[in-house]
Amino acid sequence: MSILDRFIHPPAPRCAALGTEAAARLAAIHASAFSRGWSTLDFERLLGERGVLADGLFLGRASKPAGFVLSRIVLDEAEIITVAVAPEARGRGHSRPLLAHHLDALSRKGVARVHLEVEEGNLPAIALYRRLRFAETGRREGYYRKPDGTRVAALTMALAL
Numbered sequence: 001m002s003i004l005d006r007f008i009h010p011p012a013p014r015c016a017a018l019g020t021e022a023a024a025r026l027a028a029i030h031a032s033a034f035s036r037g038w039s040t041l042d043f044e045r046l047l048g049e050r051g052v053l054a055d056g057l058f059l060g061r062a063s064k065p066a067g068f069v070l071s072r073i074v075l076d077e078a079e080i081i082t083v084a085v086a087p088e089a090r091g092r093g094h095s096r097p098l099l100a101h102h103l104d105a106l107s108r109k110g111v112a113r114v115h116l117e118v119e120e121g122n123l124p125a126i127a128l129y130r131r132l133r134f135a136e137t138g139r140r141e142g143y144y145r146k147p148d149g150t151r152v153a154a155l156t157m158a159l160a161l
């Protein structure tokens with residue numbers, strides 16, 4: 001590949017494990033995605049926790065992630081704590097390779113089953129999980145409180161790796 005090609009063709013998106021150095025960027029993405037954001041300190045604590053695994057999505061030559069997924073592993077099960085893609089990178093099919101990379105990393109750590117909760121009306125997230133073969137395992141009525149005070153159900157989903 002010539003030097004010119006390198007400028008014209010940006011590198012393919014890649015996924016890589018994240019450490020505490022990513023905390024501020026994750027807090028910013030999280031705040032853009034959820035009404036109750038978590039602080040940089042919250043992410044530093046989470047990322048430093050034993051059993052917490054985080055992966056980031058890197059686009060082009062960016063050194064900061066454009067999206068991330070974070071799970072907590074307990075024995076041979078894991079719970080996906082949060083997934084988010086920065087608003088400018090959404091709707092371009094980036095979330096599936098990110099999550100697939102993460103599930104592969106969980107499997108390599110001996111995780112056999114992955115759980116998550118998702119707001120009932122969150123269509124992109126539900127489409128993402130279904131595409132990765134997560135199946136619904138239950139519904140928690142009124143589980144999430146919206147900024148306007150109304151309550152909405154959570155779907156619980158699981159995947160055997």
Ligand SMILES: CC(C)(COP(=O)(O)OP(=O)(O)OC[C@H]1O[C@@H](n2cnc3c(N)ncnc32)[C@H](O)[C@@H]1OP(=O)(O)O)[C@@H](O)C(=O)NCCC(=O)NCCS
Nearest residue numbers: 033083084085090091092093094095096123124125127128
């Ligand atoms: C959920 C989220 C991570 C998905 O990331 P994304 O990069 O925008 O999604 P993708 O472009 O990879 O699309 C994923 C699926 O959602 C579908 N989708 C995307 N936008 C959609 C929309 N507005 N409405 C319905 N479906 C949509 C896509 O078609 C795709 O499904 P398919 O594979 O069956 O075609 C992203 O929307 C986000 O960060 N949302 C805010 C945070 C959040 O809700 N996280 C999940 C908490 S459980």
